[in-house]
Structure formats: structure tokens, C-alpha cells
Amino acid sequence: MxxxxxxxxxxxxxxxxxxxxxxxxxxxxxxxxxxxxxxxxxVWFGEIPYHMDVIQDALDQADIFAAIGTSGIVYPAAGFAEHASHNGRRCHTVELNLAPTGGPFTESIPGPAATTVPAWAANLLSRDPNPKDKS
Ligand SMILES: [Zn+2]
Structure with a gap:
């Protein structure tokens, strides 16, 4: 973008x-x-980021949205979590930041990205992708 x-x-x-x-x-x-x-x-400040149509489509289809190392105040990116959280897919929104931003996230993981992102990704990848399919 x-x-x-x-x-x-x-x-x-x-x-x-x-x-x-x-x-x-x-x-x-x-x-x-x-x-x-x-x-x-x-893209400089004040210019429209690239690929906004692709980003909007991805936000519409997201089941998980992660914001990593962001202030959460510069639009349009600052609105992505809100967009994903209302996409009708019960999208889980998580921020991995030094400190919580107060944004519309269902989970906030504080700390440096160098440590929080690998741990979060490893946990995510270890989960059963289809827990409802088990009986
Ligand atoms: Zn030219």
C-alpha cells in the first residue's frame, strides 16, 4: 500500500x-x-495508498486481522481493523504493539514485535483450522 x-x-x-x-x-x-x-x-502523506481495492476486498474476507507496530491514527490504515471487525465474518482483530492503541481490537498483545509476532504466529499456526468439523 x-x-x-x-x-x-x-x-x-x-x-x-x-x-x-x-x-x-x-x-x-x-x-x-x-x-x-x-x-x-x-506514497507520501496526503496521497492515496496503492491497491486500496485489493485491501478492501481482503478486509471483507478476513477471519483474522493483525495490526503490527502501528500508531493506529493514520488513515486509511487506521480504519482497517474497524472495517474487518464489521465484515460479517466475526473477524478476530488483534494488535501487536509496544502499548495498546485503544483501537477497535478484540485482542491486544503488548511488547516488541520481534518477540510478540513470532509467538503469536506460532500459536495461531498450532490451532486446529477446522474445530467445528470434529464430532
Ligand atoms: Zn516520464
Whole structure:
């Protein structure tokens, strides 16, 4: 949703390409040959994040939503947990953060992500994926 730092974007023509070097105002777009319009292909504040339609579809289909290491205050991402929690699938929403944000989560796991995420993922993967199928 935030783009890719190792890609360039031409603000003049929309061309994107992999680019590992620093950009300069003198660089020329390889597609339109215009100088001065190249920038990292990342979303700045105030711009619409990429792939919002794909994200909305994923939120509609989610059974589990995890927010990891977020302030929970920058939209549109700050609204994802609320969206998932009302998708009609009883989506379990969890935040893994140094401290709870007070957001709409059904579970909050405080601590550094380097330790909380592996433990949470291991627990999640050890669960029976179809507990209702057992009789
Ligand atoms: Zn261009």
C-alpha cells in the first residue's frame, strides 16, 4: 500500500521501474525523457495508498486481522481493523504493539514485535483450522 522504495516513479508520465541508486533532480525519465520528475515510488502523506481495492476486498474476507507496530491514527490504515471487525465474518482483530492503541481490537498483545509476532504466529499456526468439523 505504501509503494516500493527501490522503484522510481515519473510524476510526469507515471512510468515506474526498479531503481537502486539515489535520484537527483537532473535524472531523466527513461520513458518520457523529461528531467526533474523522478521520485521514489512510495506514497507520501496526503496521497492515496496503492491497491486500496485489493485491501478492501481482503478486509471483507478476513477471519483474522493483525495490526503490527502501528500508531493506529493514520488513515486509511487506521480504519482497517474497524472495517474487518464489521465484515460479517466475526473477524478476530488483534494488535501487536509496544502499548495498546485503544483501537477497535478484540485482542491486544503488548511488547516488541520481534518477540510478540513470532509467538503469536506460532500459536495461531498450532490451532486446529477446522474445530467445528470434529464430532
Ligand atoms: Zn516520464
Amino acid at each position: 505504501h509503494g516500493e522504495i527501490r522503484k522510481l516513479l515519473c510524476a510526469a508520465c507515471g512510468h515506474t521501474a526498479w531503481h537502486a541508486d539515489d535520484l537527483s533532480p537532473a535524472d531523466i525519465c527513461p520513458a518520457c525523457q523529461e528531467p526533474g520528475h523522478l521520485r521514489p515510488d512510495i
